[in-house]
Amino acid sequence: MTNNKVLAIVSGGLDSTTMLWKLQADGYEVMETISFNYGQRHTKELDGLEKILSAFEEQFGREIESKVVDIRVMRDLAEAGAVMGNEELPKQAYDAETQRVTIVPNRNAVFINLAAARAVAMEYRYVAYAAHSNDHSVYPDCRPEFVEAMDRALELANAWTPVNLMAPFVNSSKADIVRVGKELGVPFELTWSCYEGGDRPCLQCGTCIERTSSFVQAGTPDPLLTSKEWEEAKTYLPAPEQ
Ligand SMILES: [Zn+2]
Secondary structure (H helix, E strand, O other), X not given: OOOOEEEEEOOOOHHHXXXXXXHHHOOOEEEEEEEEEOOOOOOHHHHHHHHHHHHHHHHHOOOOEEEEEEOOHHHHHOOOHHHHOOOOOOEOOOOHHHHHHHOOOOHHHHHHHHHHHHHHHHOOOEEEOOOOHHHOOOOHHHOHHXXXXXXXXXXXXXXXXXXXXXOOOOOOOHHHHHHHHHHHOXXXXXXXXXXXXXXXXXXXEHHHXXXXXXXXXXXXXXXXXXXXHHHHHHXXXXXXXX
């Protein structure tokens, strides 16, 4: 029997949530999610994860285990930038230069390696993460070259117990992800993207701008926005990078 079991790296955000629905639609068995508390500014995304997994269970009748791994030691090892350190988060812009401050050193390689250890131990065939093409210019660990190299490294490192890396959105834009998610009935209202941890999205930080402009581009309203905010967003937001 084919082993279609997947360990999905998730954050509670739009991309990794949509990835769960896509893996299910593509015939994979998501067995478990893994998330990381790495000393980021807030863990609001992770707080929403439980509701997301309940919604998944309700829609597909399958329960997914979830695991949150504390790797706050990353903060001692690599305190730098805005996400882990104390630098200001960039506002009102989402280009490569201003977003570089949000890089967490070697983040995805660390996440994927820890996830792979779990996958091997549990005999899951795949580790999946939600890298997408809008991130290519800022985060090198979201590029196809990295996915291929990491996949190969996991194969070599675990030759007797094969595990492979999947990145189903690596060639998709965030707007494409919104389109896929809408089609698959993803509960966008449960997902959180803002770098700030407030009650409402700030609509000013890079991820808010990226998220909103992706919904605008996909032509579907973000349920986190009021209808007034949505109308405004449509008039001023630039189209995201492709
Ligand atoms: Zn924000």
